[in-house]
Amino acid sequence: MSFYETLAAETAIERARLLSSPIISDCLQGRVQQESYLAFLSQAYHHVRHTTPLLMLLGGRLPERLSWMRPAVAEYIAEEIGHEEWILNDIAASGGDAEAVRASAPELPAEVMVAYAYDLVNRGNPAGFFGMVFVLEGTSVALALQAADKIQGALDLPNKAFSYLRSHGTLDQEHTQHLASLVNAMTPEDQAEVVRAAKVFYKLYGDIFRALPTADDILKQKEVVPCN
Numbered sequence: 001m002s003f004y005e006t007l008a009a010e011t012a013i014e015r016a017r018l019l020s021s022p023i024i025s026d027c028l029q030g031r032v033q034q035e036s037y038l039a040f041l042s043q044a045y046h047h048v049r050h051t052t053p054l055l056m057l058l059g060g061r062l063p064e065r066l067s068w069m070r071p072a073v074a075e076y077i078a079e080e081i082g083h084e085e086w087i088l089n090d091i092a093a094s095g096g097d098a099e100a101v102r103a104s105a106p107e108l109p110a111e112v113m114v115a116y117a118y119d120l121v122n123r124g125n126p127a128g129f130f131g132m133v134f135v136l137e138g139t140s141v142a143l144a145l146q147a148a149d150k151i152q153g154a155l156d157l158p159n160k161a162f163s164y165l166r167s168h169g170t171l172d173q174e175h176t177q178h179l180a181s182l183v184n185a186m187t188p189e190d191q192a193e194v195v196r197a198a199k200v201f202y203k204l205y206g207d208i209f210r211a212l213p214t215a216d217d218i219l220k221q222k223e224v225v226p227c228n
């Protein structure tokens with residue numbers, strides 16, 4: 001068994017917990033509300049806009065034993081730069097206010113996940129960053145394309161409202177083998193840090209999903225009649 005396969009096996013419980021989030025169940029059942037999709041895109045913007053800065057920081061923080069990974073980090077930067085603008089375009093195409101999202105602050109779960117990622121690169125073992133990559137890319141491969149189809153079917157939104165989900169679902173499938181080759185080549189000590197970080201990021205990323213409003217939450221709000 002390769003280390004990448006071991007990584008998937010050792011984080012299976014955390015992955016299952018993330019995938020059991022109510023908002024994901026809503027989505028896969030076609031029960032998603034427009035407000036839920038816009039909330040998801042808003043929080044996605046707030047963490048995706050840090051992807052390129054984090055990768056650039058990572059490239060400079062890699063210790064000598066991991067210097068062989070710098071070309072791969074440079075490739076990630078080239079492929080990920082500007083993706084937050086795709087999300088803003090999707091928000092506008094879905095009936096949301098993209099500029100209001102750009103100017104807004106993240107909800108606490110997204111802010112905590114981003115802060116942990118910066119802390120990991122700055123203060124911890126930078127190899128652990130690839131635990132985050134494993135979580136985000138793996139979740140995207142598992143859900144993004146299917147979720148886009150379900151959301152579009154439920155909300156009757158145009159194709160241009162799904163550039164982030166559909167592009168990442170495809171790109172991250174291509175990235176999986178690349179990530180596997182990187183983590184398989186690490187030392188056992190660095191691999192252990194990837195496992196530890198992946199478990200943490202499954203929790204933090206899952207918290208973002210669990211904080212999103214479900215279909216039931218939104219329908220209940222719509223049923224409330226203000227008192228005169």
